[in-house]
Amino acid sequence: MTFSVTILGSNSALPTTKRYPTAQVLNVSERFFLIDCGEGTQLQLRKNKIKFSRINNIFISHLHGDHVFGLIGLISTFGLLGRTNDLHIYAHSDLEKILTPQINYFCKDIKFGVIFHHLNTKKPELIFEDKNLTVTSFPLKHRVPTCGFLFKEKQKEPNIKKEAIAKYELSIAEIVRIKKGEPLYIDNVPVPEEELLIPPPPPRSYAFCSDTGYNTAMLQVIKGVDLLYHEATFADEHKELAKKTTHSTAKQAATIAKEANAGKLLLGHFSSRYDDLSILEKEAREIFPETYIVNDGEVWDVRCGDV
Numbered sequence: 271m272t273f274s275v276t277i278l279g280s281n282s283a284l285p286t287t288k289r290y291p292t293a294q295v296l297n298v299s300e301r302f303f304l305i306d307c308g309e310g311t312q313l314q315l316r317k318n319k320i321k322f323s324r325i326n327n328i329f330i331s332h333l334h335g336d337h338v339f340g341l342i343g344l345i346s347t348f349g350l351l352g353r354t355n356d357l358h359i360y361a362h363s364d365l366e367k368i369l370t371p372q373i374n375y376f377c378k379d380i381k382f383g384v385i386f387h388h389l390n391t392k393k394p395e396l397i398f399e400d401k402n403l404t405v406t407s408f409p410l411k412h413r414v415p416t417c418g419f420l421f422k423e424k425q426k427e428p429n430i431k432k433e434a435i436a437k438y439e440l441s442i443a444e445i446v447r448i449k450k451g452e453p454l455y456i457d458n459v460p461v462p463e464e465e466l467l468i469p470p471p472p473p474r475s476y477a478f479c480s481d482t483g484y485n486t487a488m489l490q491v492i493k494g495v496d497l498l499y500h501e502a503t504f505a506d507e508h509k510e511l512a513k514k515t516t517h518s519t520a521k522q523a524a525t526i527a528k529e530a531n532a533g534k535l536l537l538g539h540f541s542s543r544y545d546d547l548s549i550l551e552k553e554a555r556e557i558f559p560e561t562y563i564v565n566d567g568e569v570w571d572v573r574c575g576d577v
């Protein structure tokens with residue numbers, strides 16, 4: 271099952287010709303979950319050949335322009351494309367107040383509902399669930415109320431071994447029961463589970479953390495995450511500026527990744543003051559070697575060795 275994230279925008283406030291402001295799209299079995307929607311997101315979706323009709327859920331971390339200015343344009347385009355499926359937006363409650371008049375003015379003829387779900391910016395909360403996935407929001411530390419998001423696969427059932435089906439002539443009903451954990455008795459003796467079942471792979475997870483100052487409170491939610499995206503607006507030489515603006519340095523992002531025991535760390539939301547971002551990668555790798563600077567258009571598998 272595909273579980274990958276495409277970087278649509280990786281800069282902070284100022285869009286440049288190389289980097290758009292923050293937006294990403296998570297592909298979970300060809301269902302697309304949009305995370306933040308900076309200016310130009312719809313162009314980046316087109317460029318990266320993401321089907322607009324497969325986006326039904328948008329998660330907005332906070333209400334700074336570099337994370338939301340692309341929304342009204344995208345909603346308008348959905349309308350022009352004849353969309354009829356409802357669009358769900360998970361965001362701070364103020365977004366509904368800000369966007370509704372714009373939708374009523376610019377997009378009066380749209381044939382779909384825009385449904386707002388208000389985030390709890392004080393504590394972690396399960397905000398989305400389907401048969402494959404859960405999404406949990408959790409508070410970040412920024413100048414305005416901000417949430418990160420943890421996307422986690424649900425635990426799958428084990429697979430049944432083909433040899434076991436043949437050996438014990440198992441019916442479909444028996445297979446279903448065994449996969450759910452019921453024991454199989456042959457002459458009143460239970461067959462050992464390892465003879466019947468192949469254990470499922472551990473569920474994969476992706477955490478999105480932008481924007482935030484250094485914030486260990488998030489560790490309780492993201493502990494053990496496979497792939498962590500954490501903002502790294504500044505290099506270490508600007509750590510005072512990071513503190514003042516409630517952003518992180520690459521080193522701080524790496525410390526969080528290390529504490530969380532993450533599999534891999536992606537850095538983004540860069541200040542446009544850096545022509546060469548390798549300094550951020552270098553500083554972070556001293557603390558957490560599996561760190562990578564992201565670029566717009568890149569696709570990252572949530573965990574290698576996909577099954």
Ligand SMILES: [Zn+2]
Pocket residue numbers: 282283292334336337481539
């Ligand atoms: Zn930002």
Ligand SMILES: [Zn+2]
Pocket residue numbers: 332334412481
């Ligand atoms: Zn911000």
